[in-house]
Amino acid sequence: MNKPHVPYAQREQGYREKALKMYPWVCGRCAREFSGKRLSELTVHHKDHNHDNNPEDGSNWELLCLYCHDNEHSRYTDNQYFAEAKPGENGPKQTFKGLAGLADLLKKQD
Numbered sequence: 001m002n003k004p005h006v007p008y009a010q011r012e013q014g015y016r017e018k019a020l021k022m023y024p025w026v027c028g029r030c031a032r033e034f035s036g037k038r039l040s041e042l043t044v045h046h047k048d049h050n051h052d053n054n055p056e057d058g059s060n061w062e063l064l065c066l067y068c069h070d071n072e073h074s075r076y077t078d079n080q081y082f083a084e085a086k087p088g089e090n091g092p093k094q095t096f097k098g099l100a101g102l103a104d105l106l107k108k109q110d
Contacts, residue, residue, distance in 0.1 A: 015054045015061065019044045022058045029068035043069045049076055 025034045025042060034042045045064045046053060053060045064072060 016044050018056075019058055019061045019063060023061075023063050026063065027065040027068050028062040029064055029072070032065055034065070041066050045069050045072060049073075 045062050
C-alpha cells in the first residue's frame with residue numbers, strides 16, 4: 001500500500017518538531033548550544049541521508065548546526081564521488097602543472 005505524498009516542507013516540520021522535543025538543543029558535532037531566535041540554526045540531519053527514513057524513536061536523526069550540517073553533506077558527496085571513480089582513478093585529473101618547467105629553469109641558472 002502506497003503512502004500518500006506529503007510535501008517536503010510539511011514532512012520536515014513534523015520530524016523537526018519531534019527531534020527538538022527528543023534531543024537537547026546542542027549541535028551533535030561542535031557542541032554549540034542553541035535557543036531563542038538562534039534555534040532556527042539547528043537542523044535535523046538524517047544519519048543515513050534518507051529523508052524518508054523517520055522512525056518514531058528518532059534513531060536516524062541528529063541535531064546539527066547549519067555549518068556542521070553543510071560540512072557533513074559535503075563530506076558525504078565527496079565520498080560518493082570518490083567511490084564512483086574507476087579503479088586507479090583518484091578523482092579529478094590534474095590538467096595544469098604550474099611548476100612543470102621549474103626544474104629546467106633551475107638547471108639553466110647553474
